[in-house]
Amino acid sequence: MNDMTKLQPMPWKTTVDESKLPPLPPIPRRRYLDEDFYQLELKHVWRKVWLLVGHETEYEKPGSYRLLDLDLAPVVVVRGKDMKIRAFLNSCQHRGATVLKEKEGCAPVMSCQYHGWTYSLEGKLVGVTQPDTFPHLNPGDYDLPELRCEQWGGLIFINFDKEAQPLREFLTKSVLDRYSPIFESPLRVVWRHAWDFNCNWKLPTDAFREAYHIETIHKKTVFQMIDCQRATTDMNHNGHDTITVPYWPKQAMQEGEWDAIPVLSKLAPLPLAATPEFTANVIEPNIFPNFSMAFQGVGFPIFSFWPVSVDRSRVEVLWLGVDWGDAPKSAEWETLIAGSSIVAEEDLGNLMSIQKSLAADPDKGIPLATKEIAIYQLHAEIDRLIGPENIAPELRVPDILRDFYA
């Protein structure tokens, strides 16, 4: 299986000419530890860019909503009577209690449980308890603050910045061209789950931005299926990239040992599944700042990463598959998800000990291999958004990859 001479040529050409790459300076550990740097990230990254929050099939009918429990602000995403999905601050404009309390559900209106002010599904203040005691309430002044909310196919994104560029511009033409056929097709949420970790949000994010660890961490699982030695990275503007990892030749795949190999599944294939790129590789796009996915045959998990505090983060997984319409949900999903959870645990199991060891010797740097270039790209993009002049010199990550972005 490790005999390189038998391998087929790669069908997908990477856009990065690795021989031309400059050496990557180490990443300062304090970027994962420093409260001031974390606050800069919240202000210039998390409050400025588009953040994936879910898929439209989770919002079945008017009034379907989900609360996002973020460190940034309390947010509710809700489908209106007009079927449009909107995002609001979950924050009553009277004295700030929440207008919805359950994590998810379906509500005819949003009604504050403190004094009962009521908002329509479109965020308009429609009911004030004892309006006679508020002489000067101008209609319109106390509607729920709305956030930008746009979609890429079925994926829902929010943005705290009113002035942000449109979502599609942020995603870049190359990302849209490459993956829109998948997201614009009928998909469905198969599974959703979240874990909290005592580590900075960039640690789980990093783990999805390189294939270098596959041979060690995923030796018994993913490594049976794909050949990480031949993984390539191509980078786009705005911090997005794709990691492409070729499957082993068919005969080398150890069928049976790890029985959750989606490519062998009988479920309906994703759009693009039959293209040479997808038949030969697991395709792993990382969309800045906070999500990564691994397309494989019939479905894929989207991992999204959220800051909770400087040394705490949340990882959410949203498994999407081809919509199975009215047919019953296939039992095969269970197997796929169980297999994928094992992999996720392999990835995430390390994180807390990493945070601790970074903190133990905070002035060191993290050296990166060429194969880990997408981690460098993530950090460089964070700095671009914060503005290097706002960052302490010893924490900066200089932008040296510009010329390699497609």
Place this chain on the structure above:
Amino acid sequence: MKPDEIADLKRRFDIEFSRSETGEYPAAFPALPPVPVGRYTDPRFYELEQQHIWSKSWLIVGHAGELPEPGCWKLWNRAGFPALIVRGKDMKIRAFYNSCRHRGASLIRGTSGTTKVLDCKFHGWTYDLAGQLIFVPAEHEFPGLDKAANGLVPLRCEMWGNLIFVNRDMDALPLMQHLGKAAEQLVDFDFDKRRICAILPYDLPCNWKIIMDAFQESYHLDATHVRSVAPFLDYRGSVIEMWPNGHSALTVPGRRELSKLGDQFVLDAGSKSDDPRHELTRTANISFTIFPNIIGTCAEFQFPMLAFWPTGIGTTHVEIIITEPQDCPDMDPAIAKTTIERFAAVMQEDMSNVAAVQESFDCGAVREIQLGYLERRIYQFHEELERRIGSQNIPPELQIRPMLGAYIEH
């Protein structure tokens, strides 16, 4: 309460009810300008409160019953300074900084106890129960030491009935003068003859004023306390009395279809009293605010007083002090337990909003607070903060304008 006071409150219920039926804002009452949220979240304002409120106000530190005999002491440190409260040989309760005059070691360690003298464990300087320095080991090493001038540094310590208050400000108004009209109005609740029967502690993730606000208005009764309180009280008839120095009271009448609030609601469970002075605690709910940080709900027998202590700009420790008359026959423990549980359940409803409110304030979702007529006590509270801190010391964007002067009942 005297018969004419009771009659007066009942008349005021009627006025509020009929006003609320017409749906008109009370004639001549000013619309309240919005309160800047920075007063809850800005570290500068928090610092001003530390300087001008917590260092200069009368703060409840305990109950005389905790120090029954000469030499009984307790330590108290909820407002940023360590206080030692001790009963002297003359039975008087005094308060001192718990700091030795020699080199500042803490004089007494622990939480409470009994002692004959106050002796410092560092080098052994010793003070009597009235704070006089009485013994200095190797006194000859301190030539010219004037023992009389080196007593413990006192704090103001005064009593409201059995309740002990301290104040760091040596120039503060005497406690009873500070309470003024409030103490007069509450005189029938016999603060000199009550004892503490339980203290329930809570720690909340919000600024101290967010949780206090929740207890200063009845506007939330129907939405927050749907099943627990709303079936008994009708907030539309609420009467608010605003007194000088930031104190106030809120009386919410019982639903008109009920002649008496009943055991399910009042803390006086099992009370068969028909003492005419206490008619309104049986047919309405009376609560009072003592500036800066006490809110109590009156009853003839058991009732709670809540004390709110900031532990940070966004965190608060709440002590619920449940009191009862000293001569109260011991309550059936089963009844006592269920009343306390019922009360704790209502508290839980009140507290369920506060974390979200703090978050809304922190993230800028709410930048100023629009208060309605029924929430005017919250505005009064802010006016008192403004007066104590001094508008000129407050950053302009955090200031409020006094609006309620004409409505204070002297």
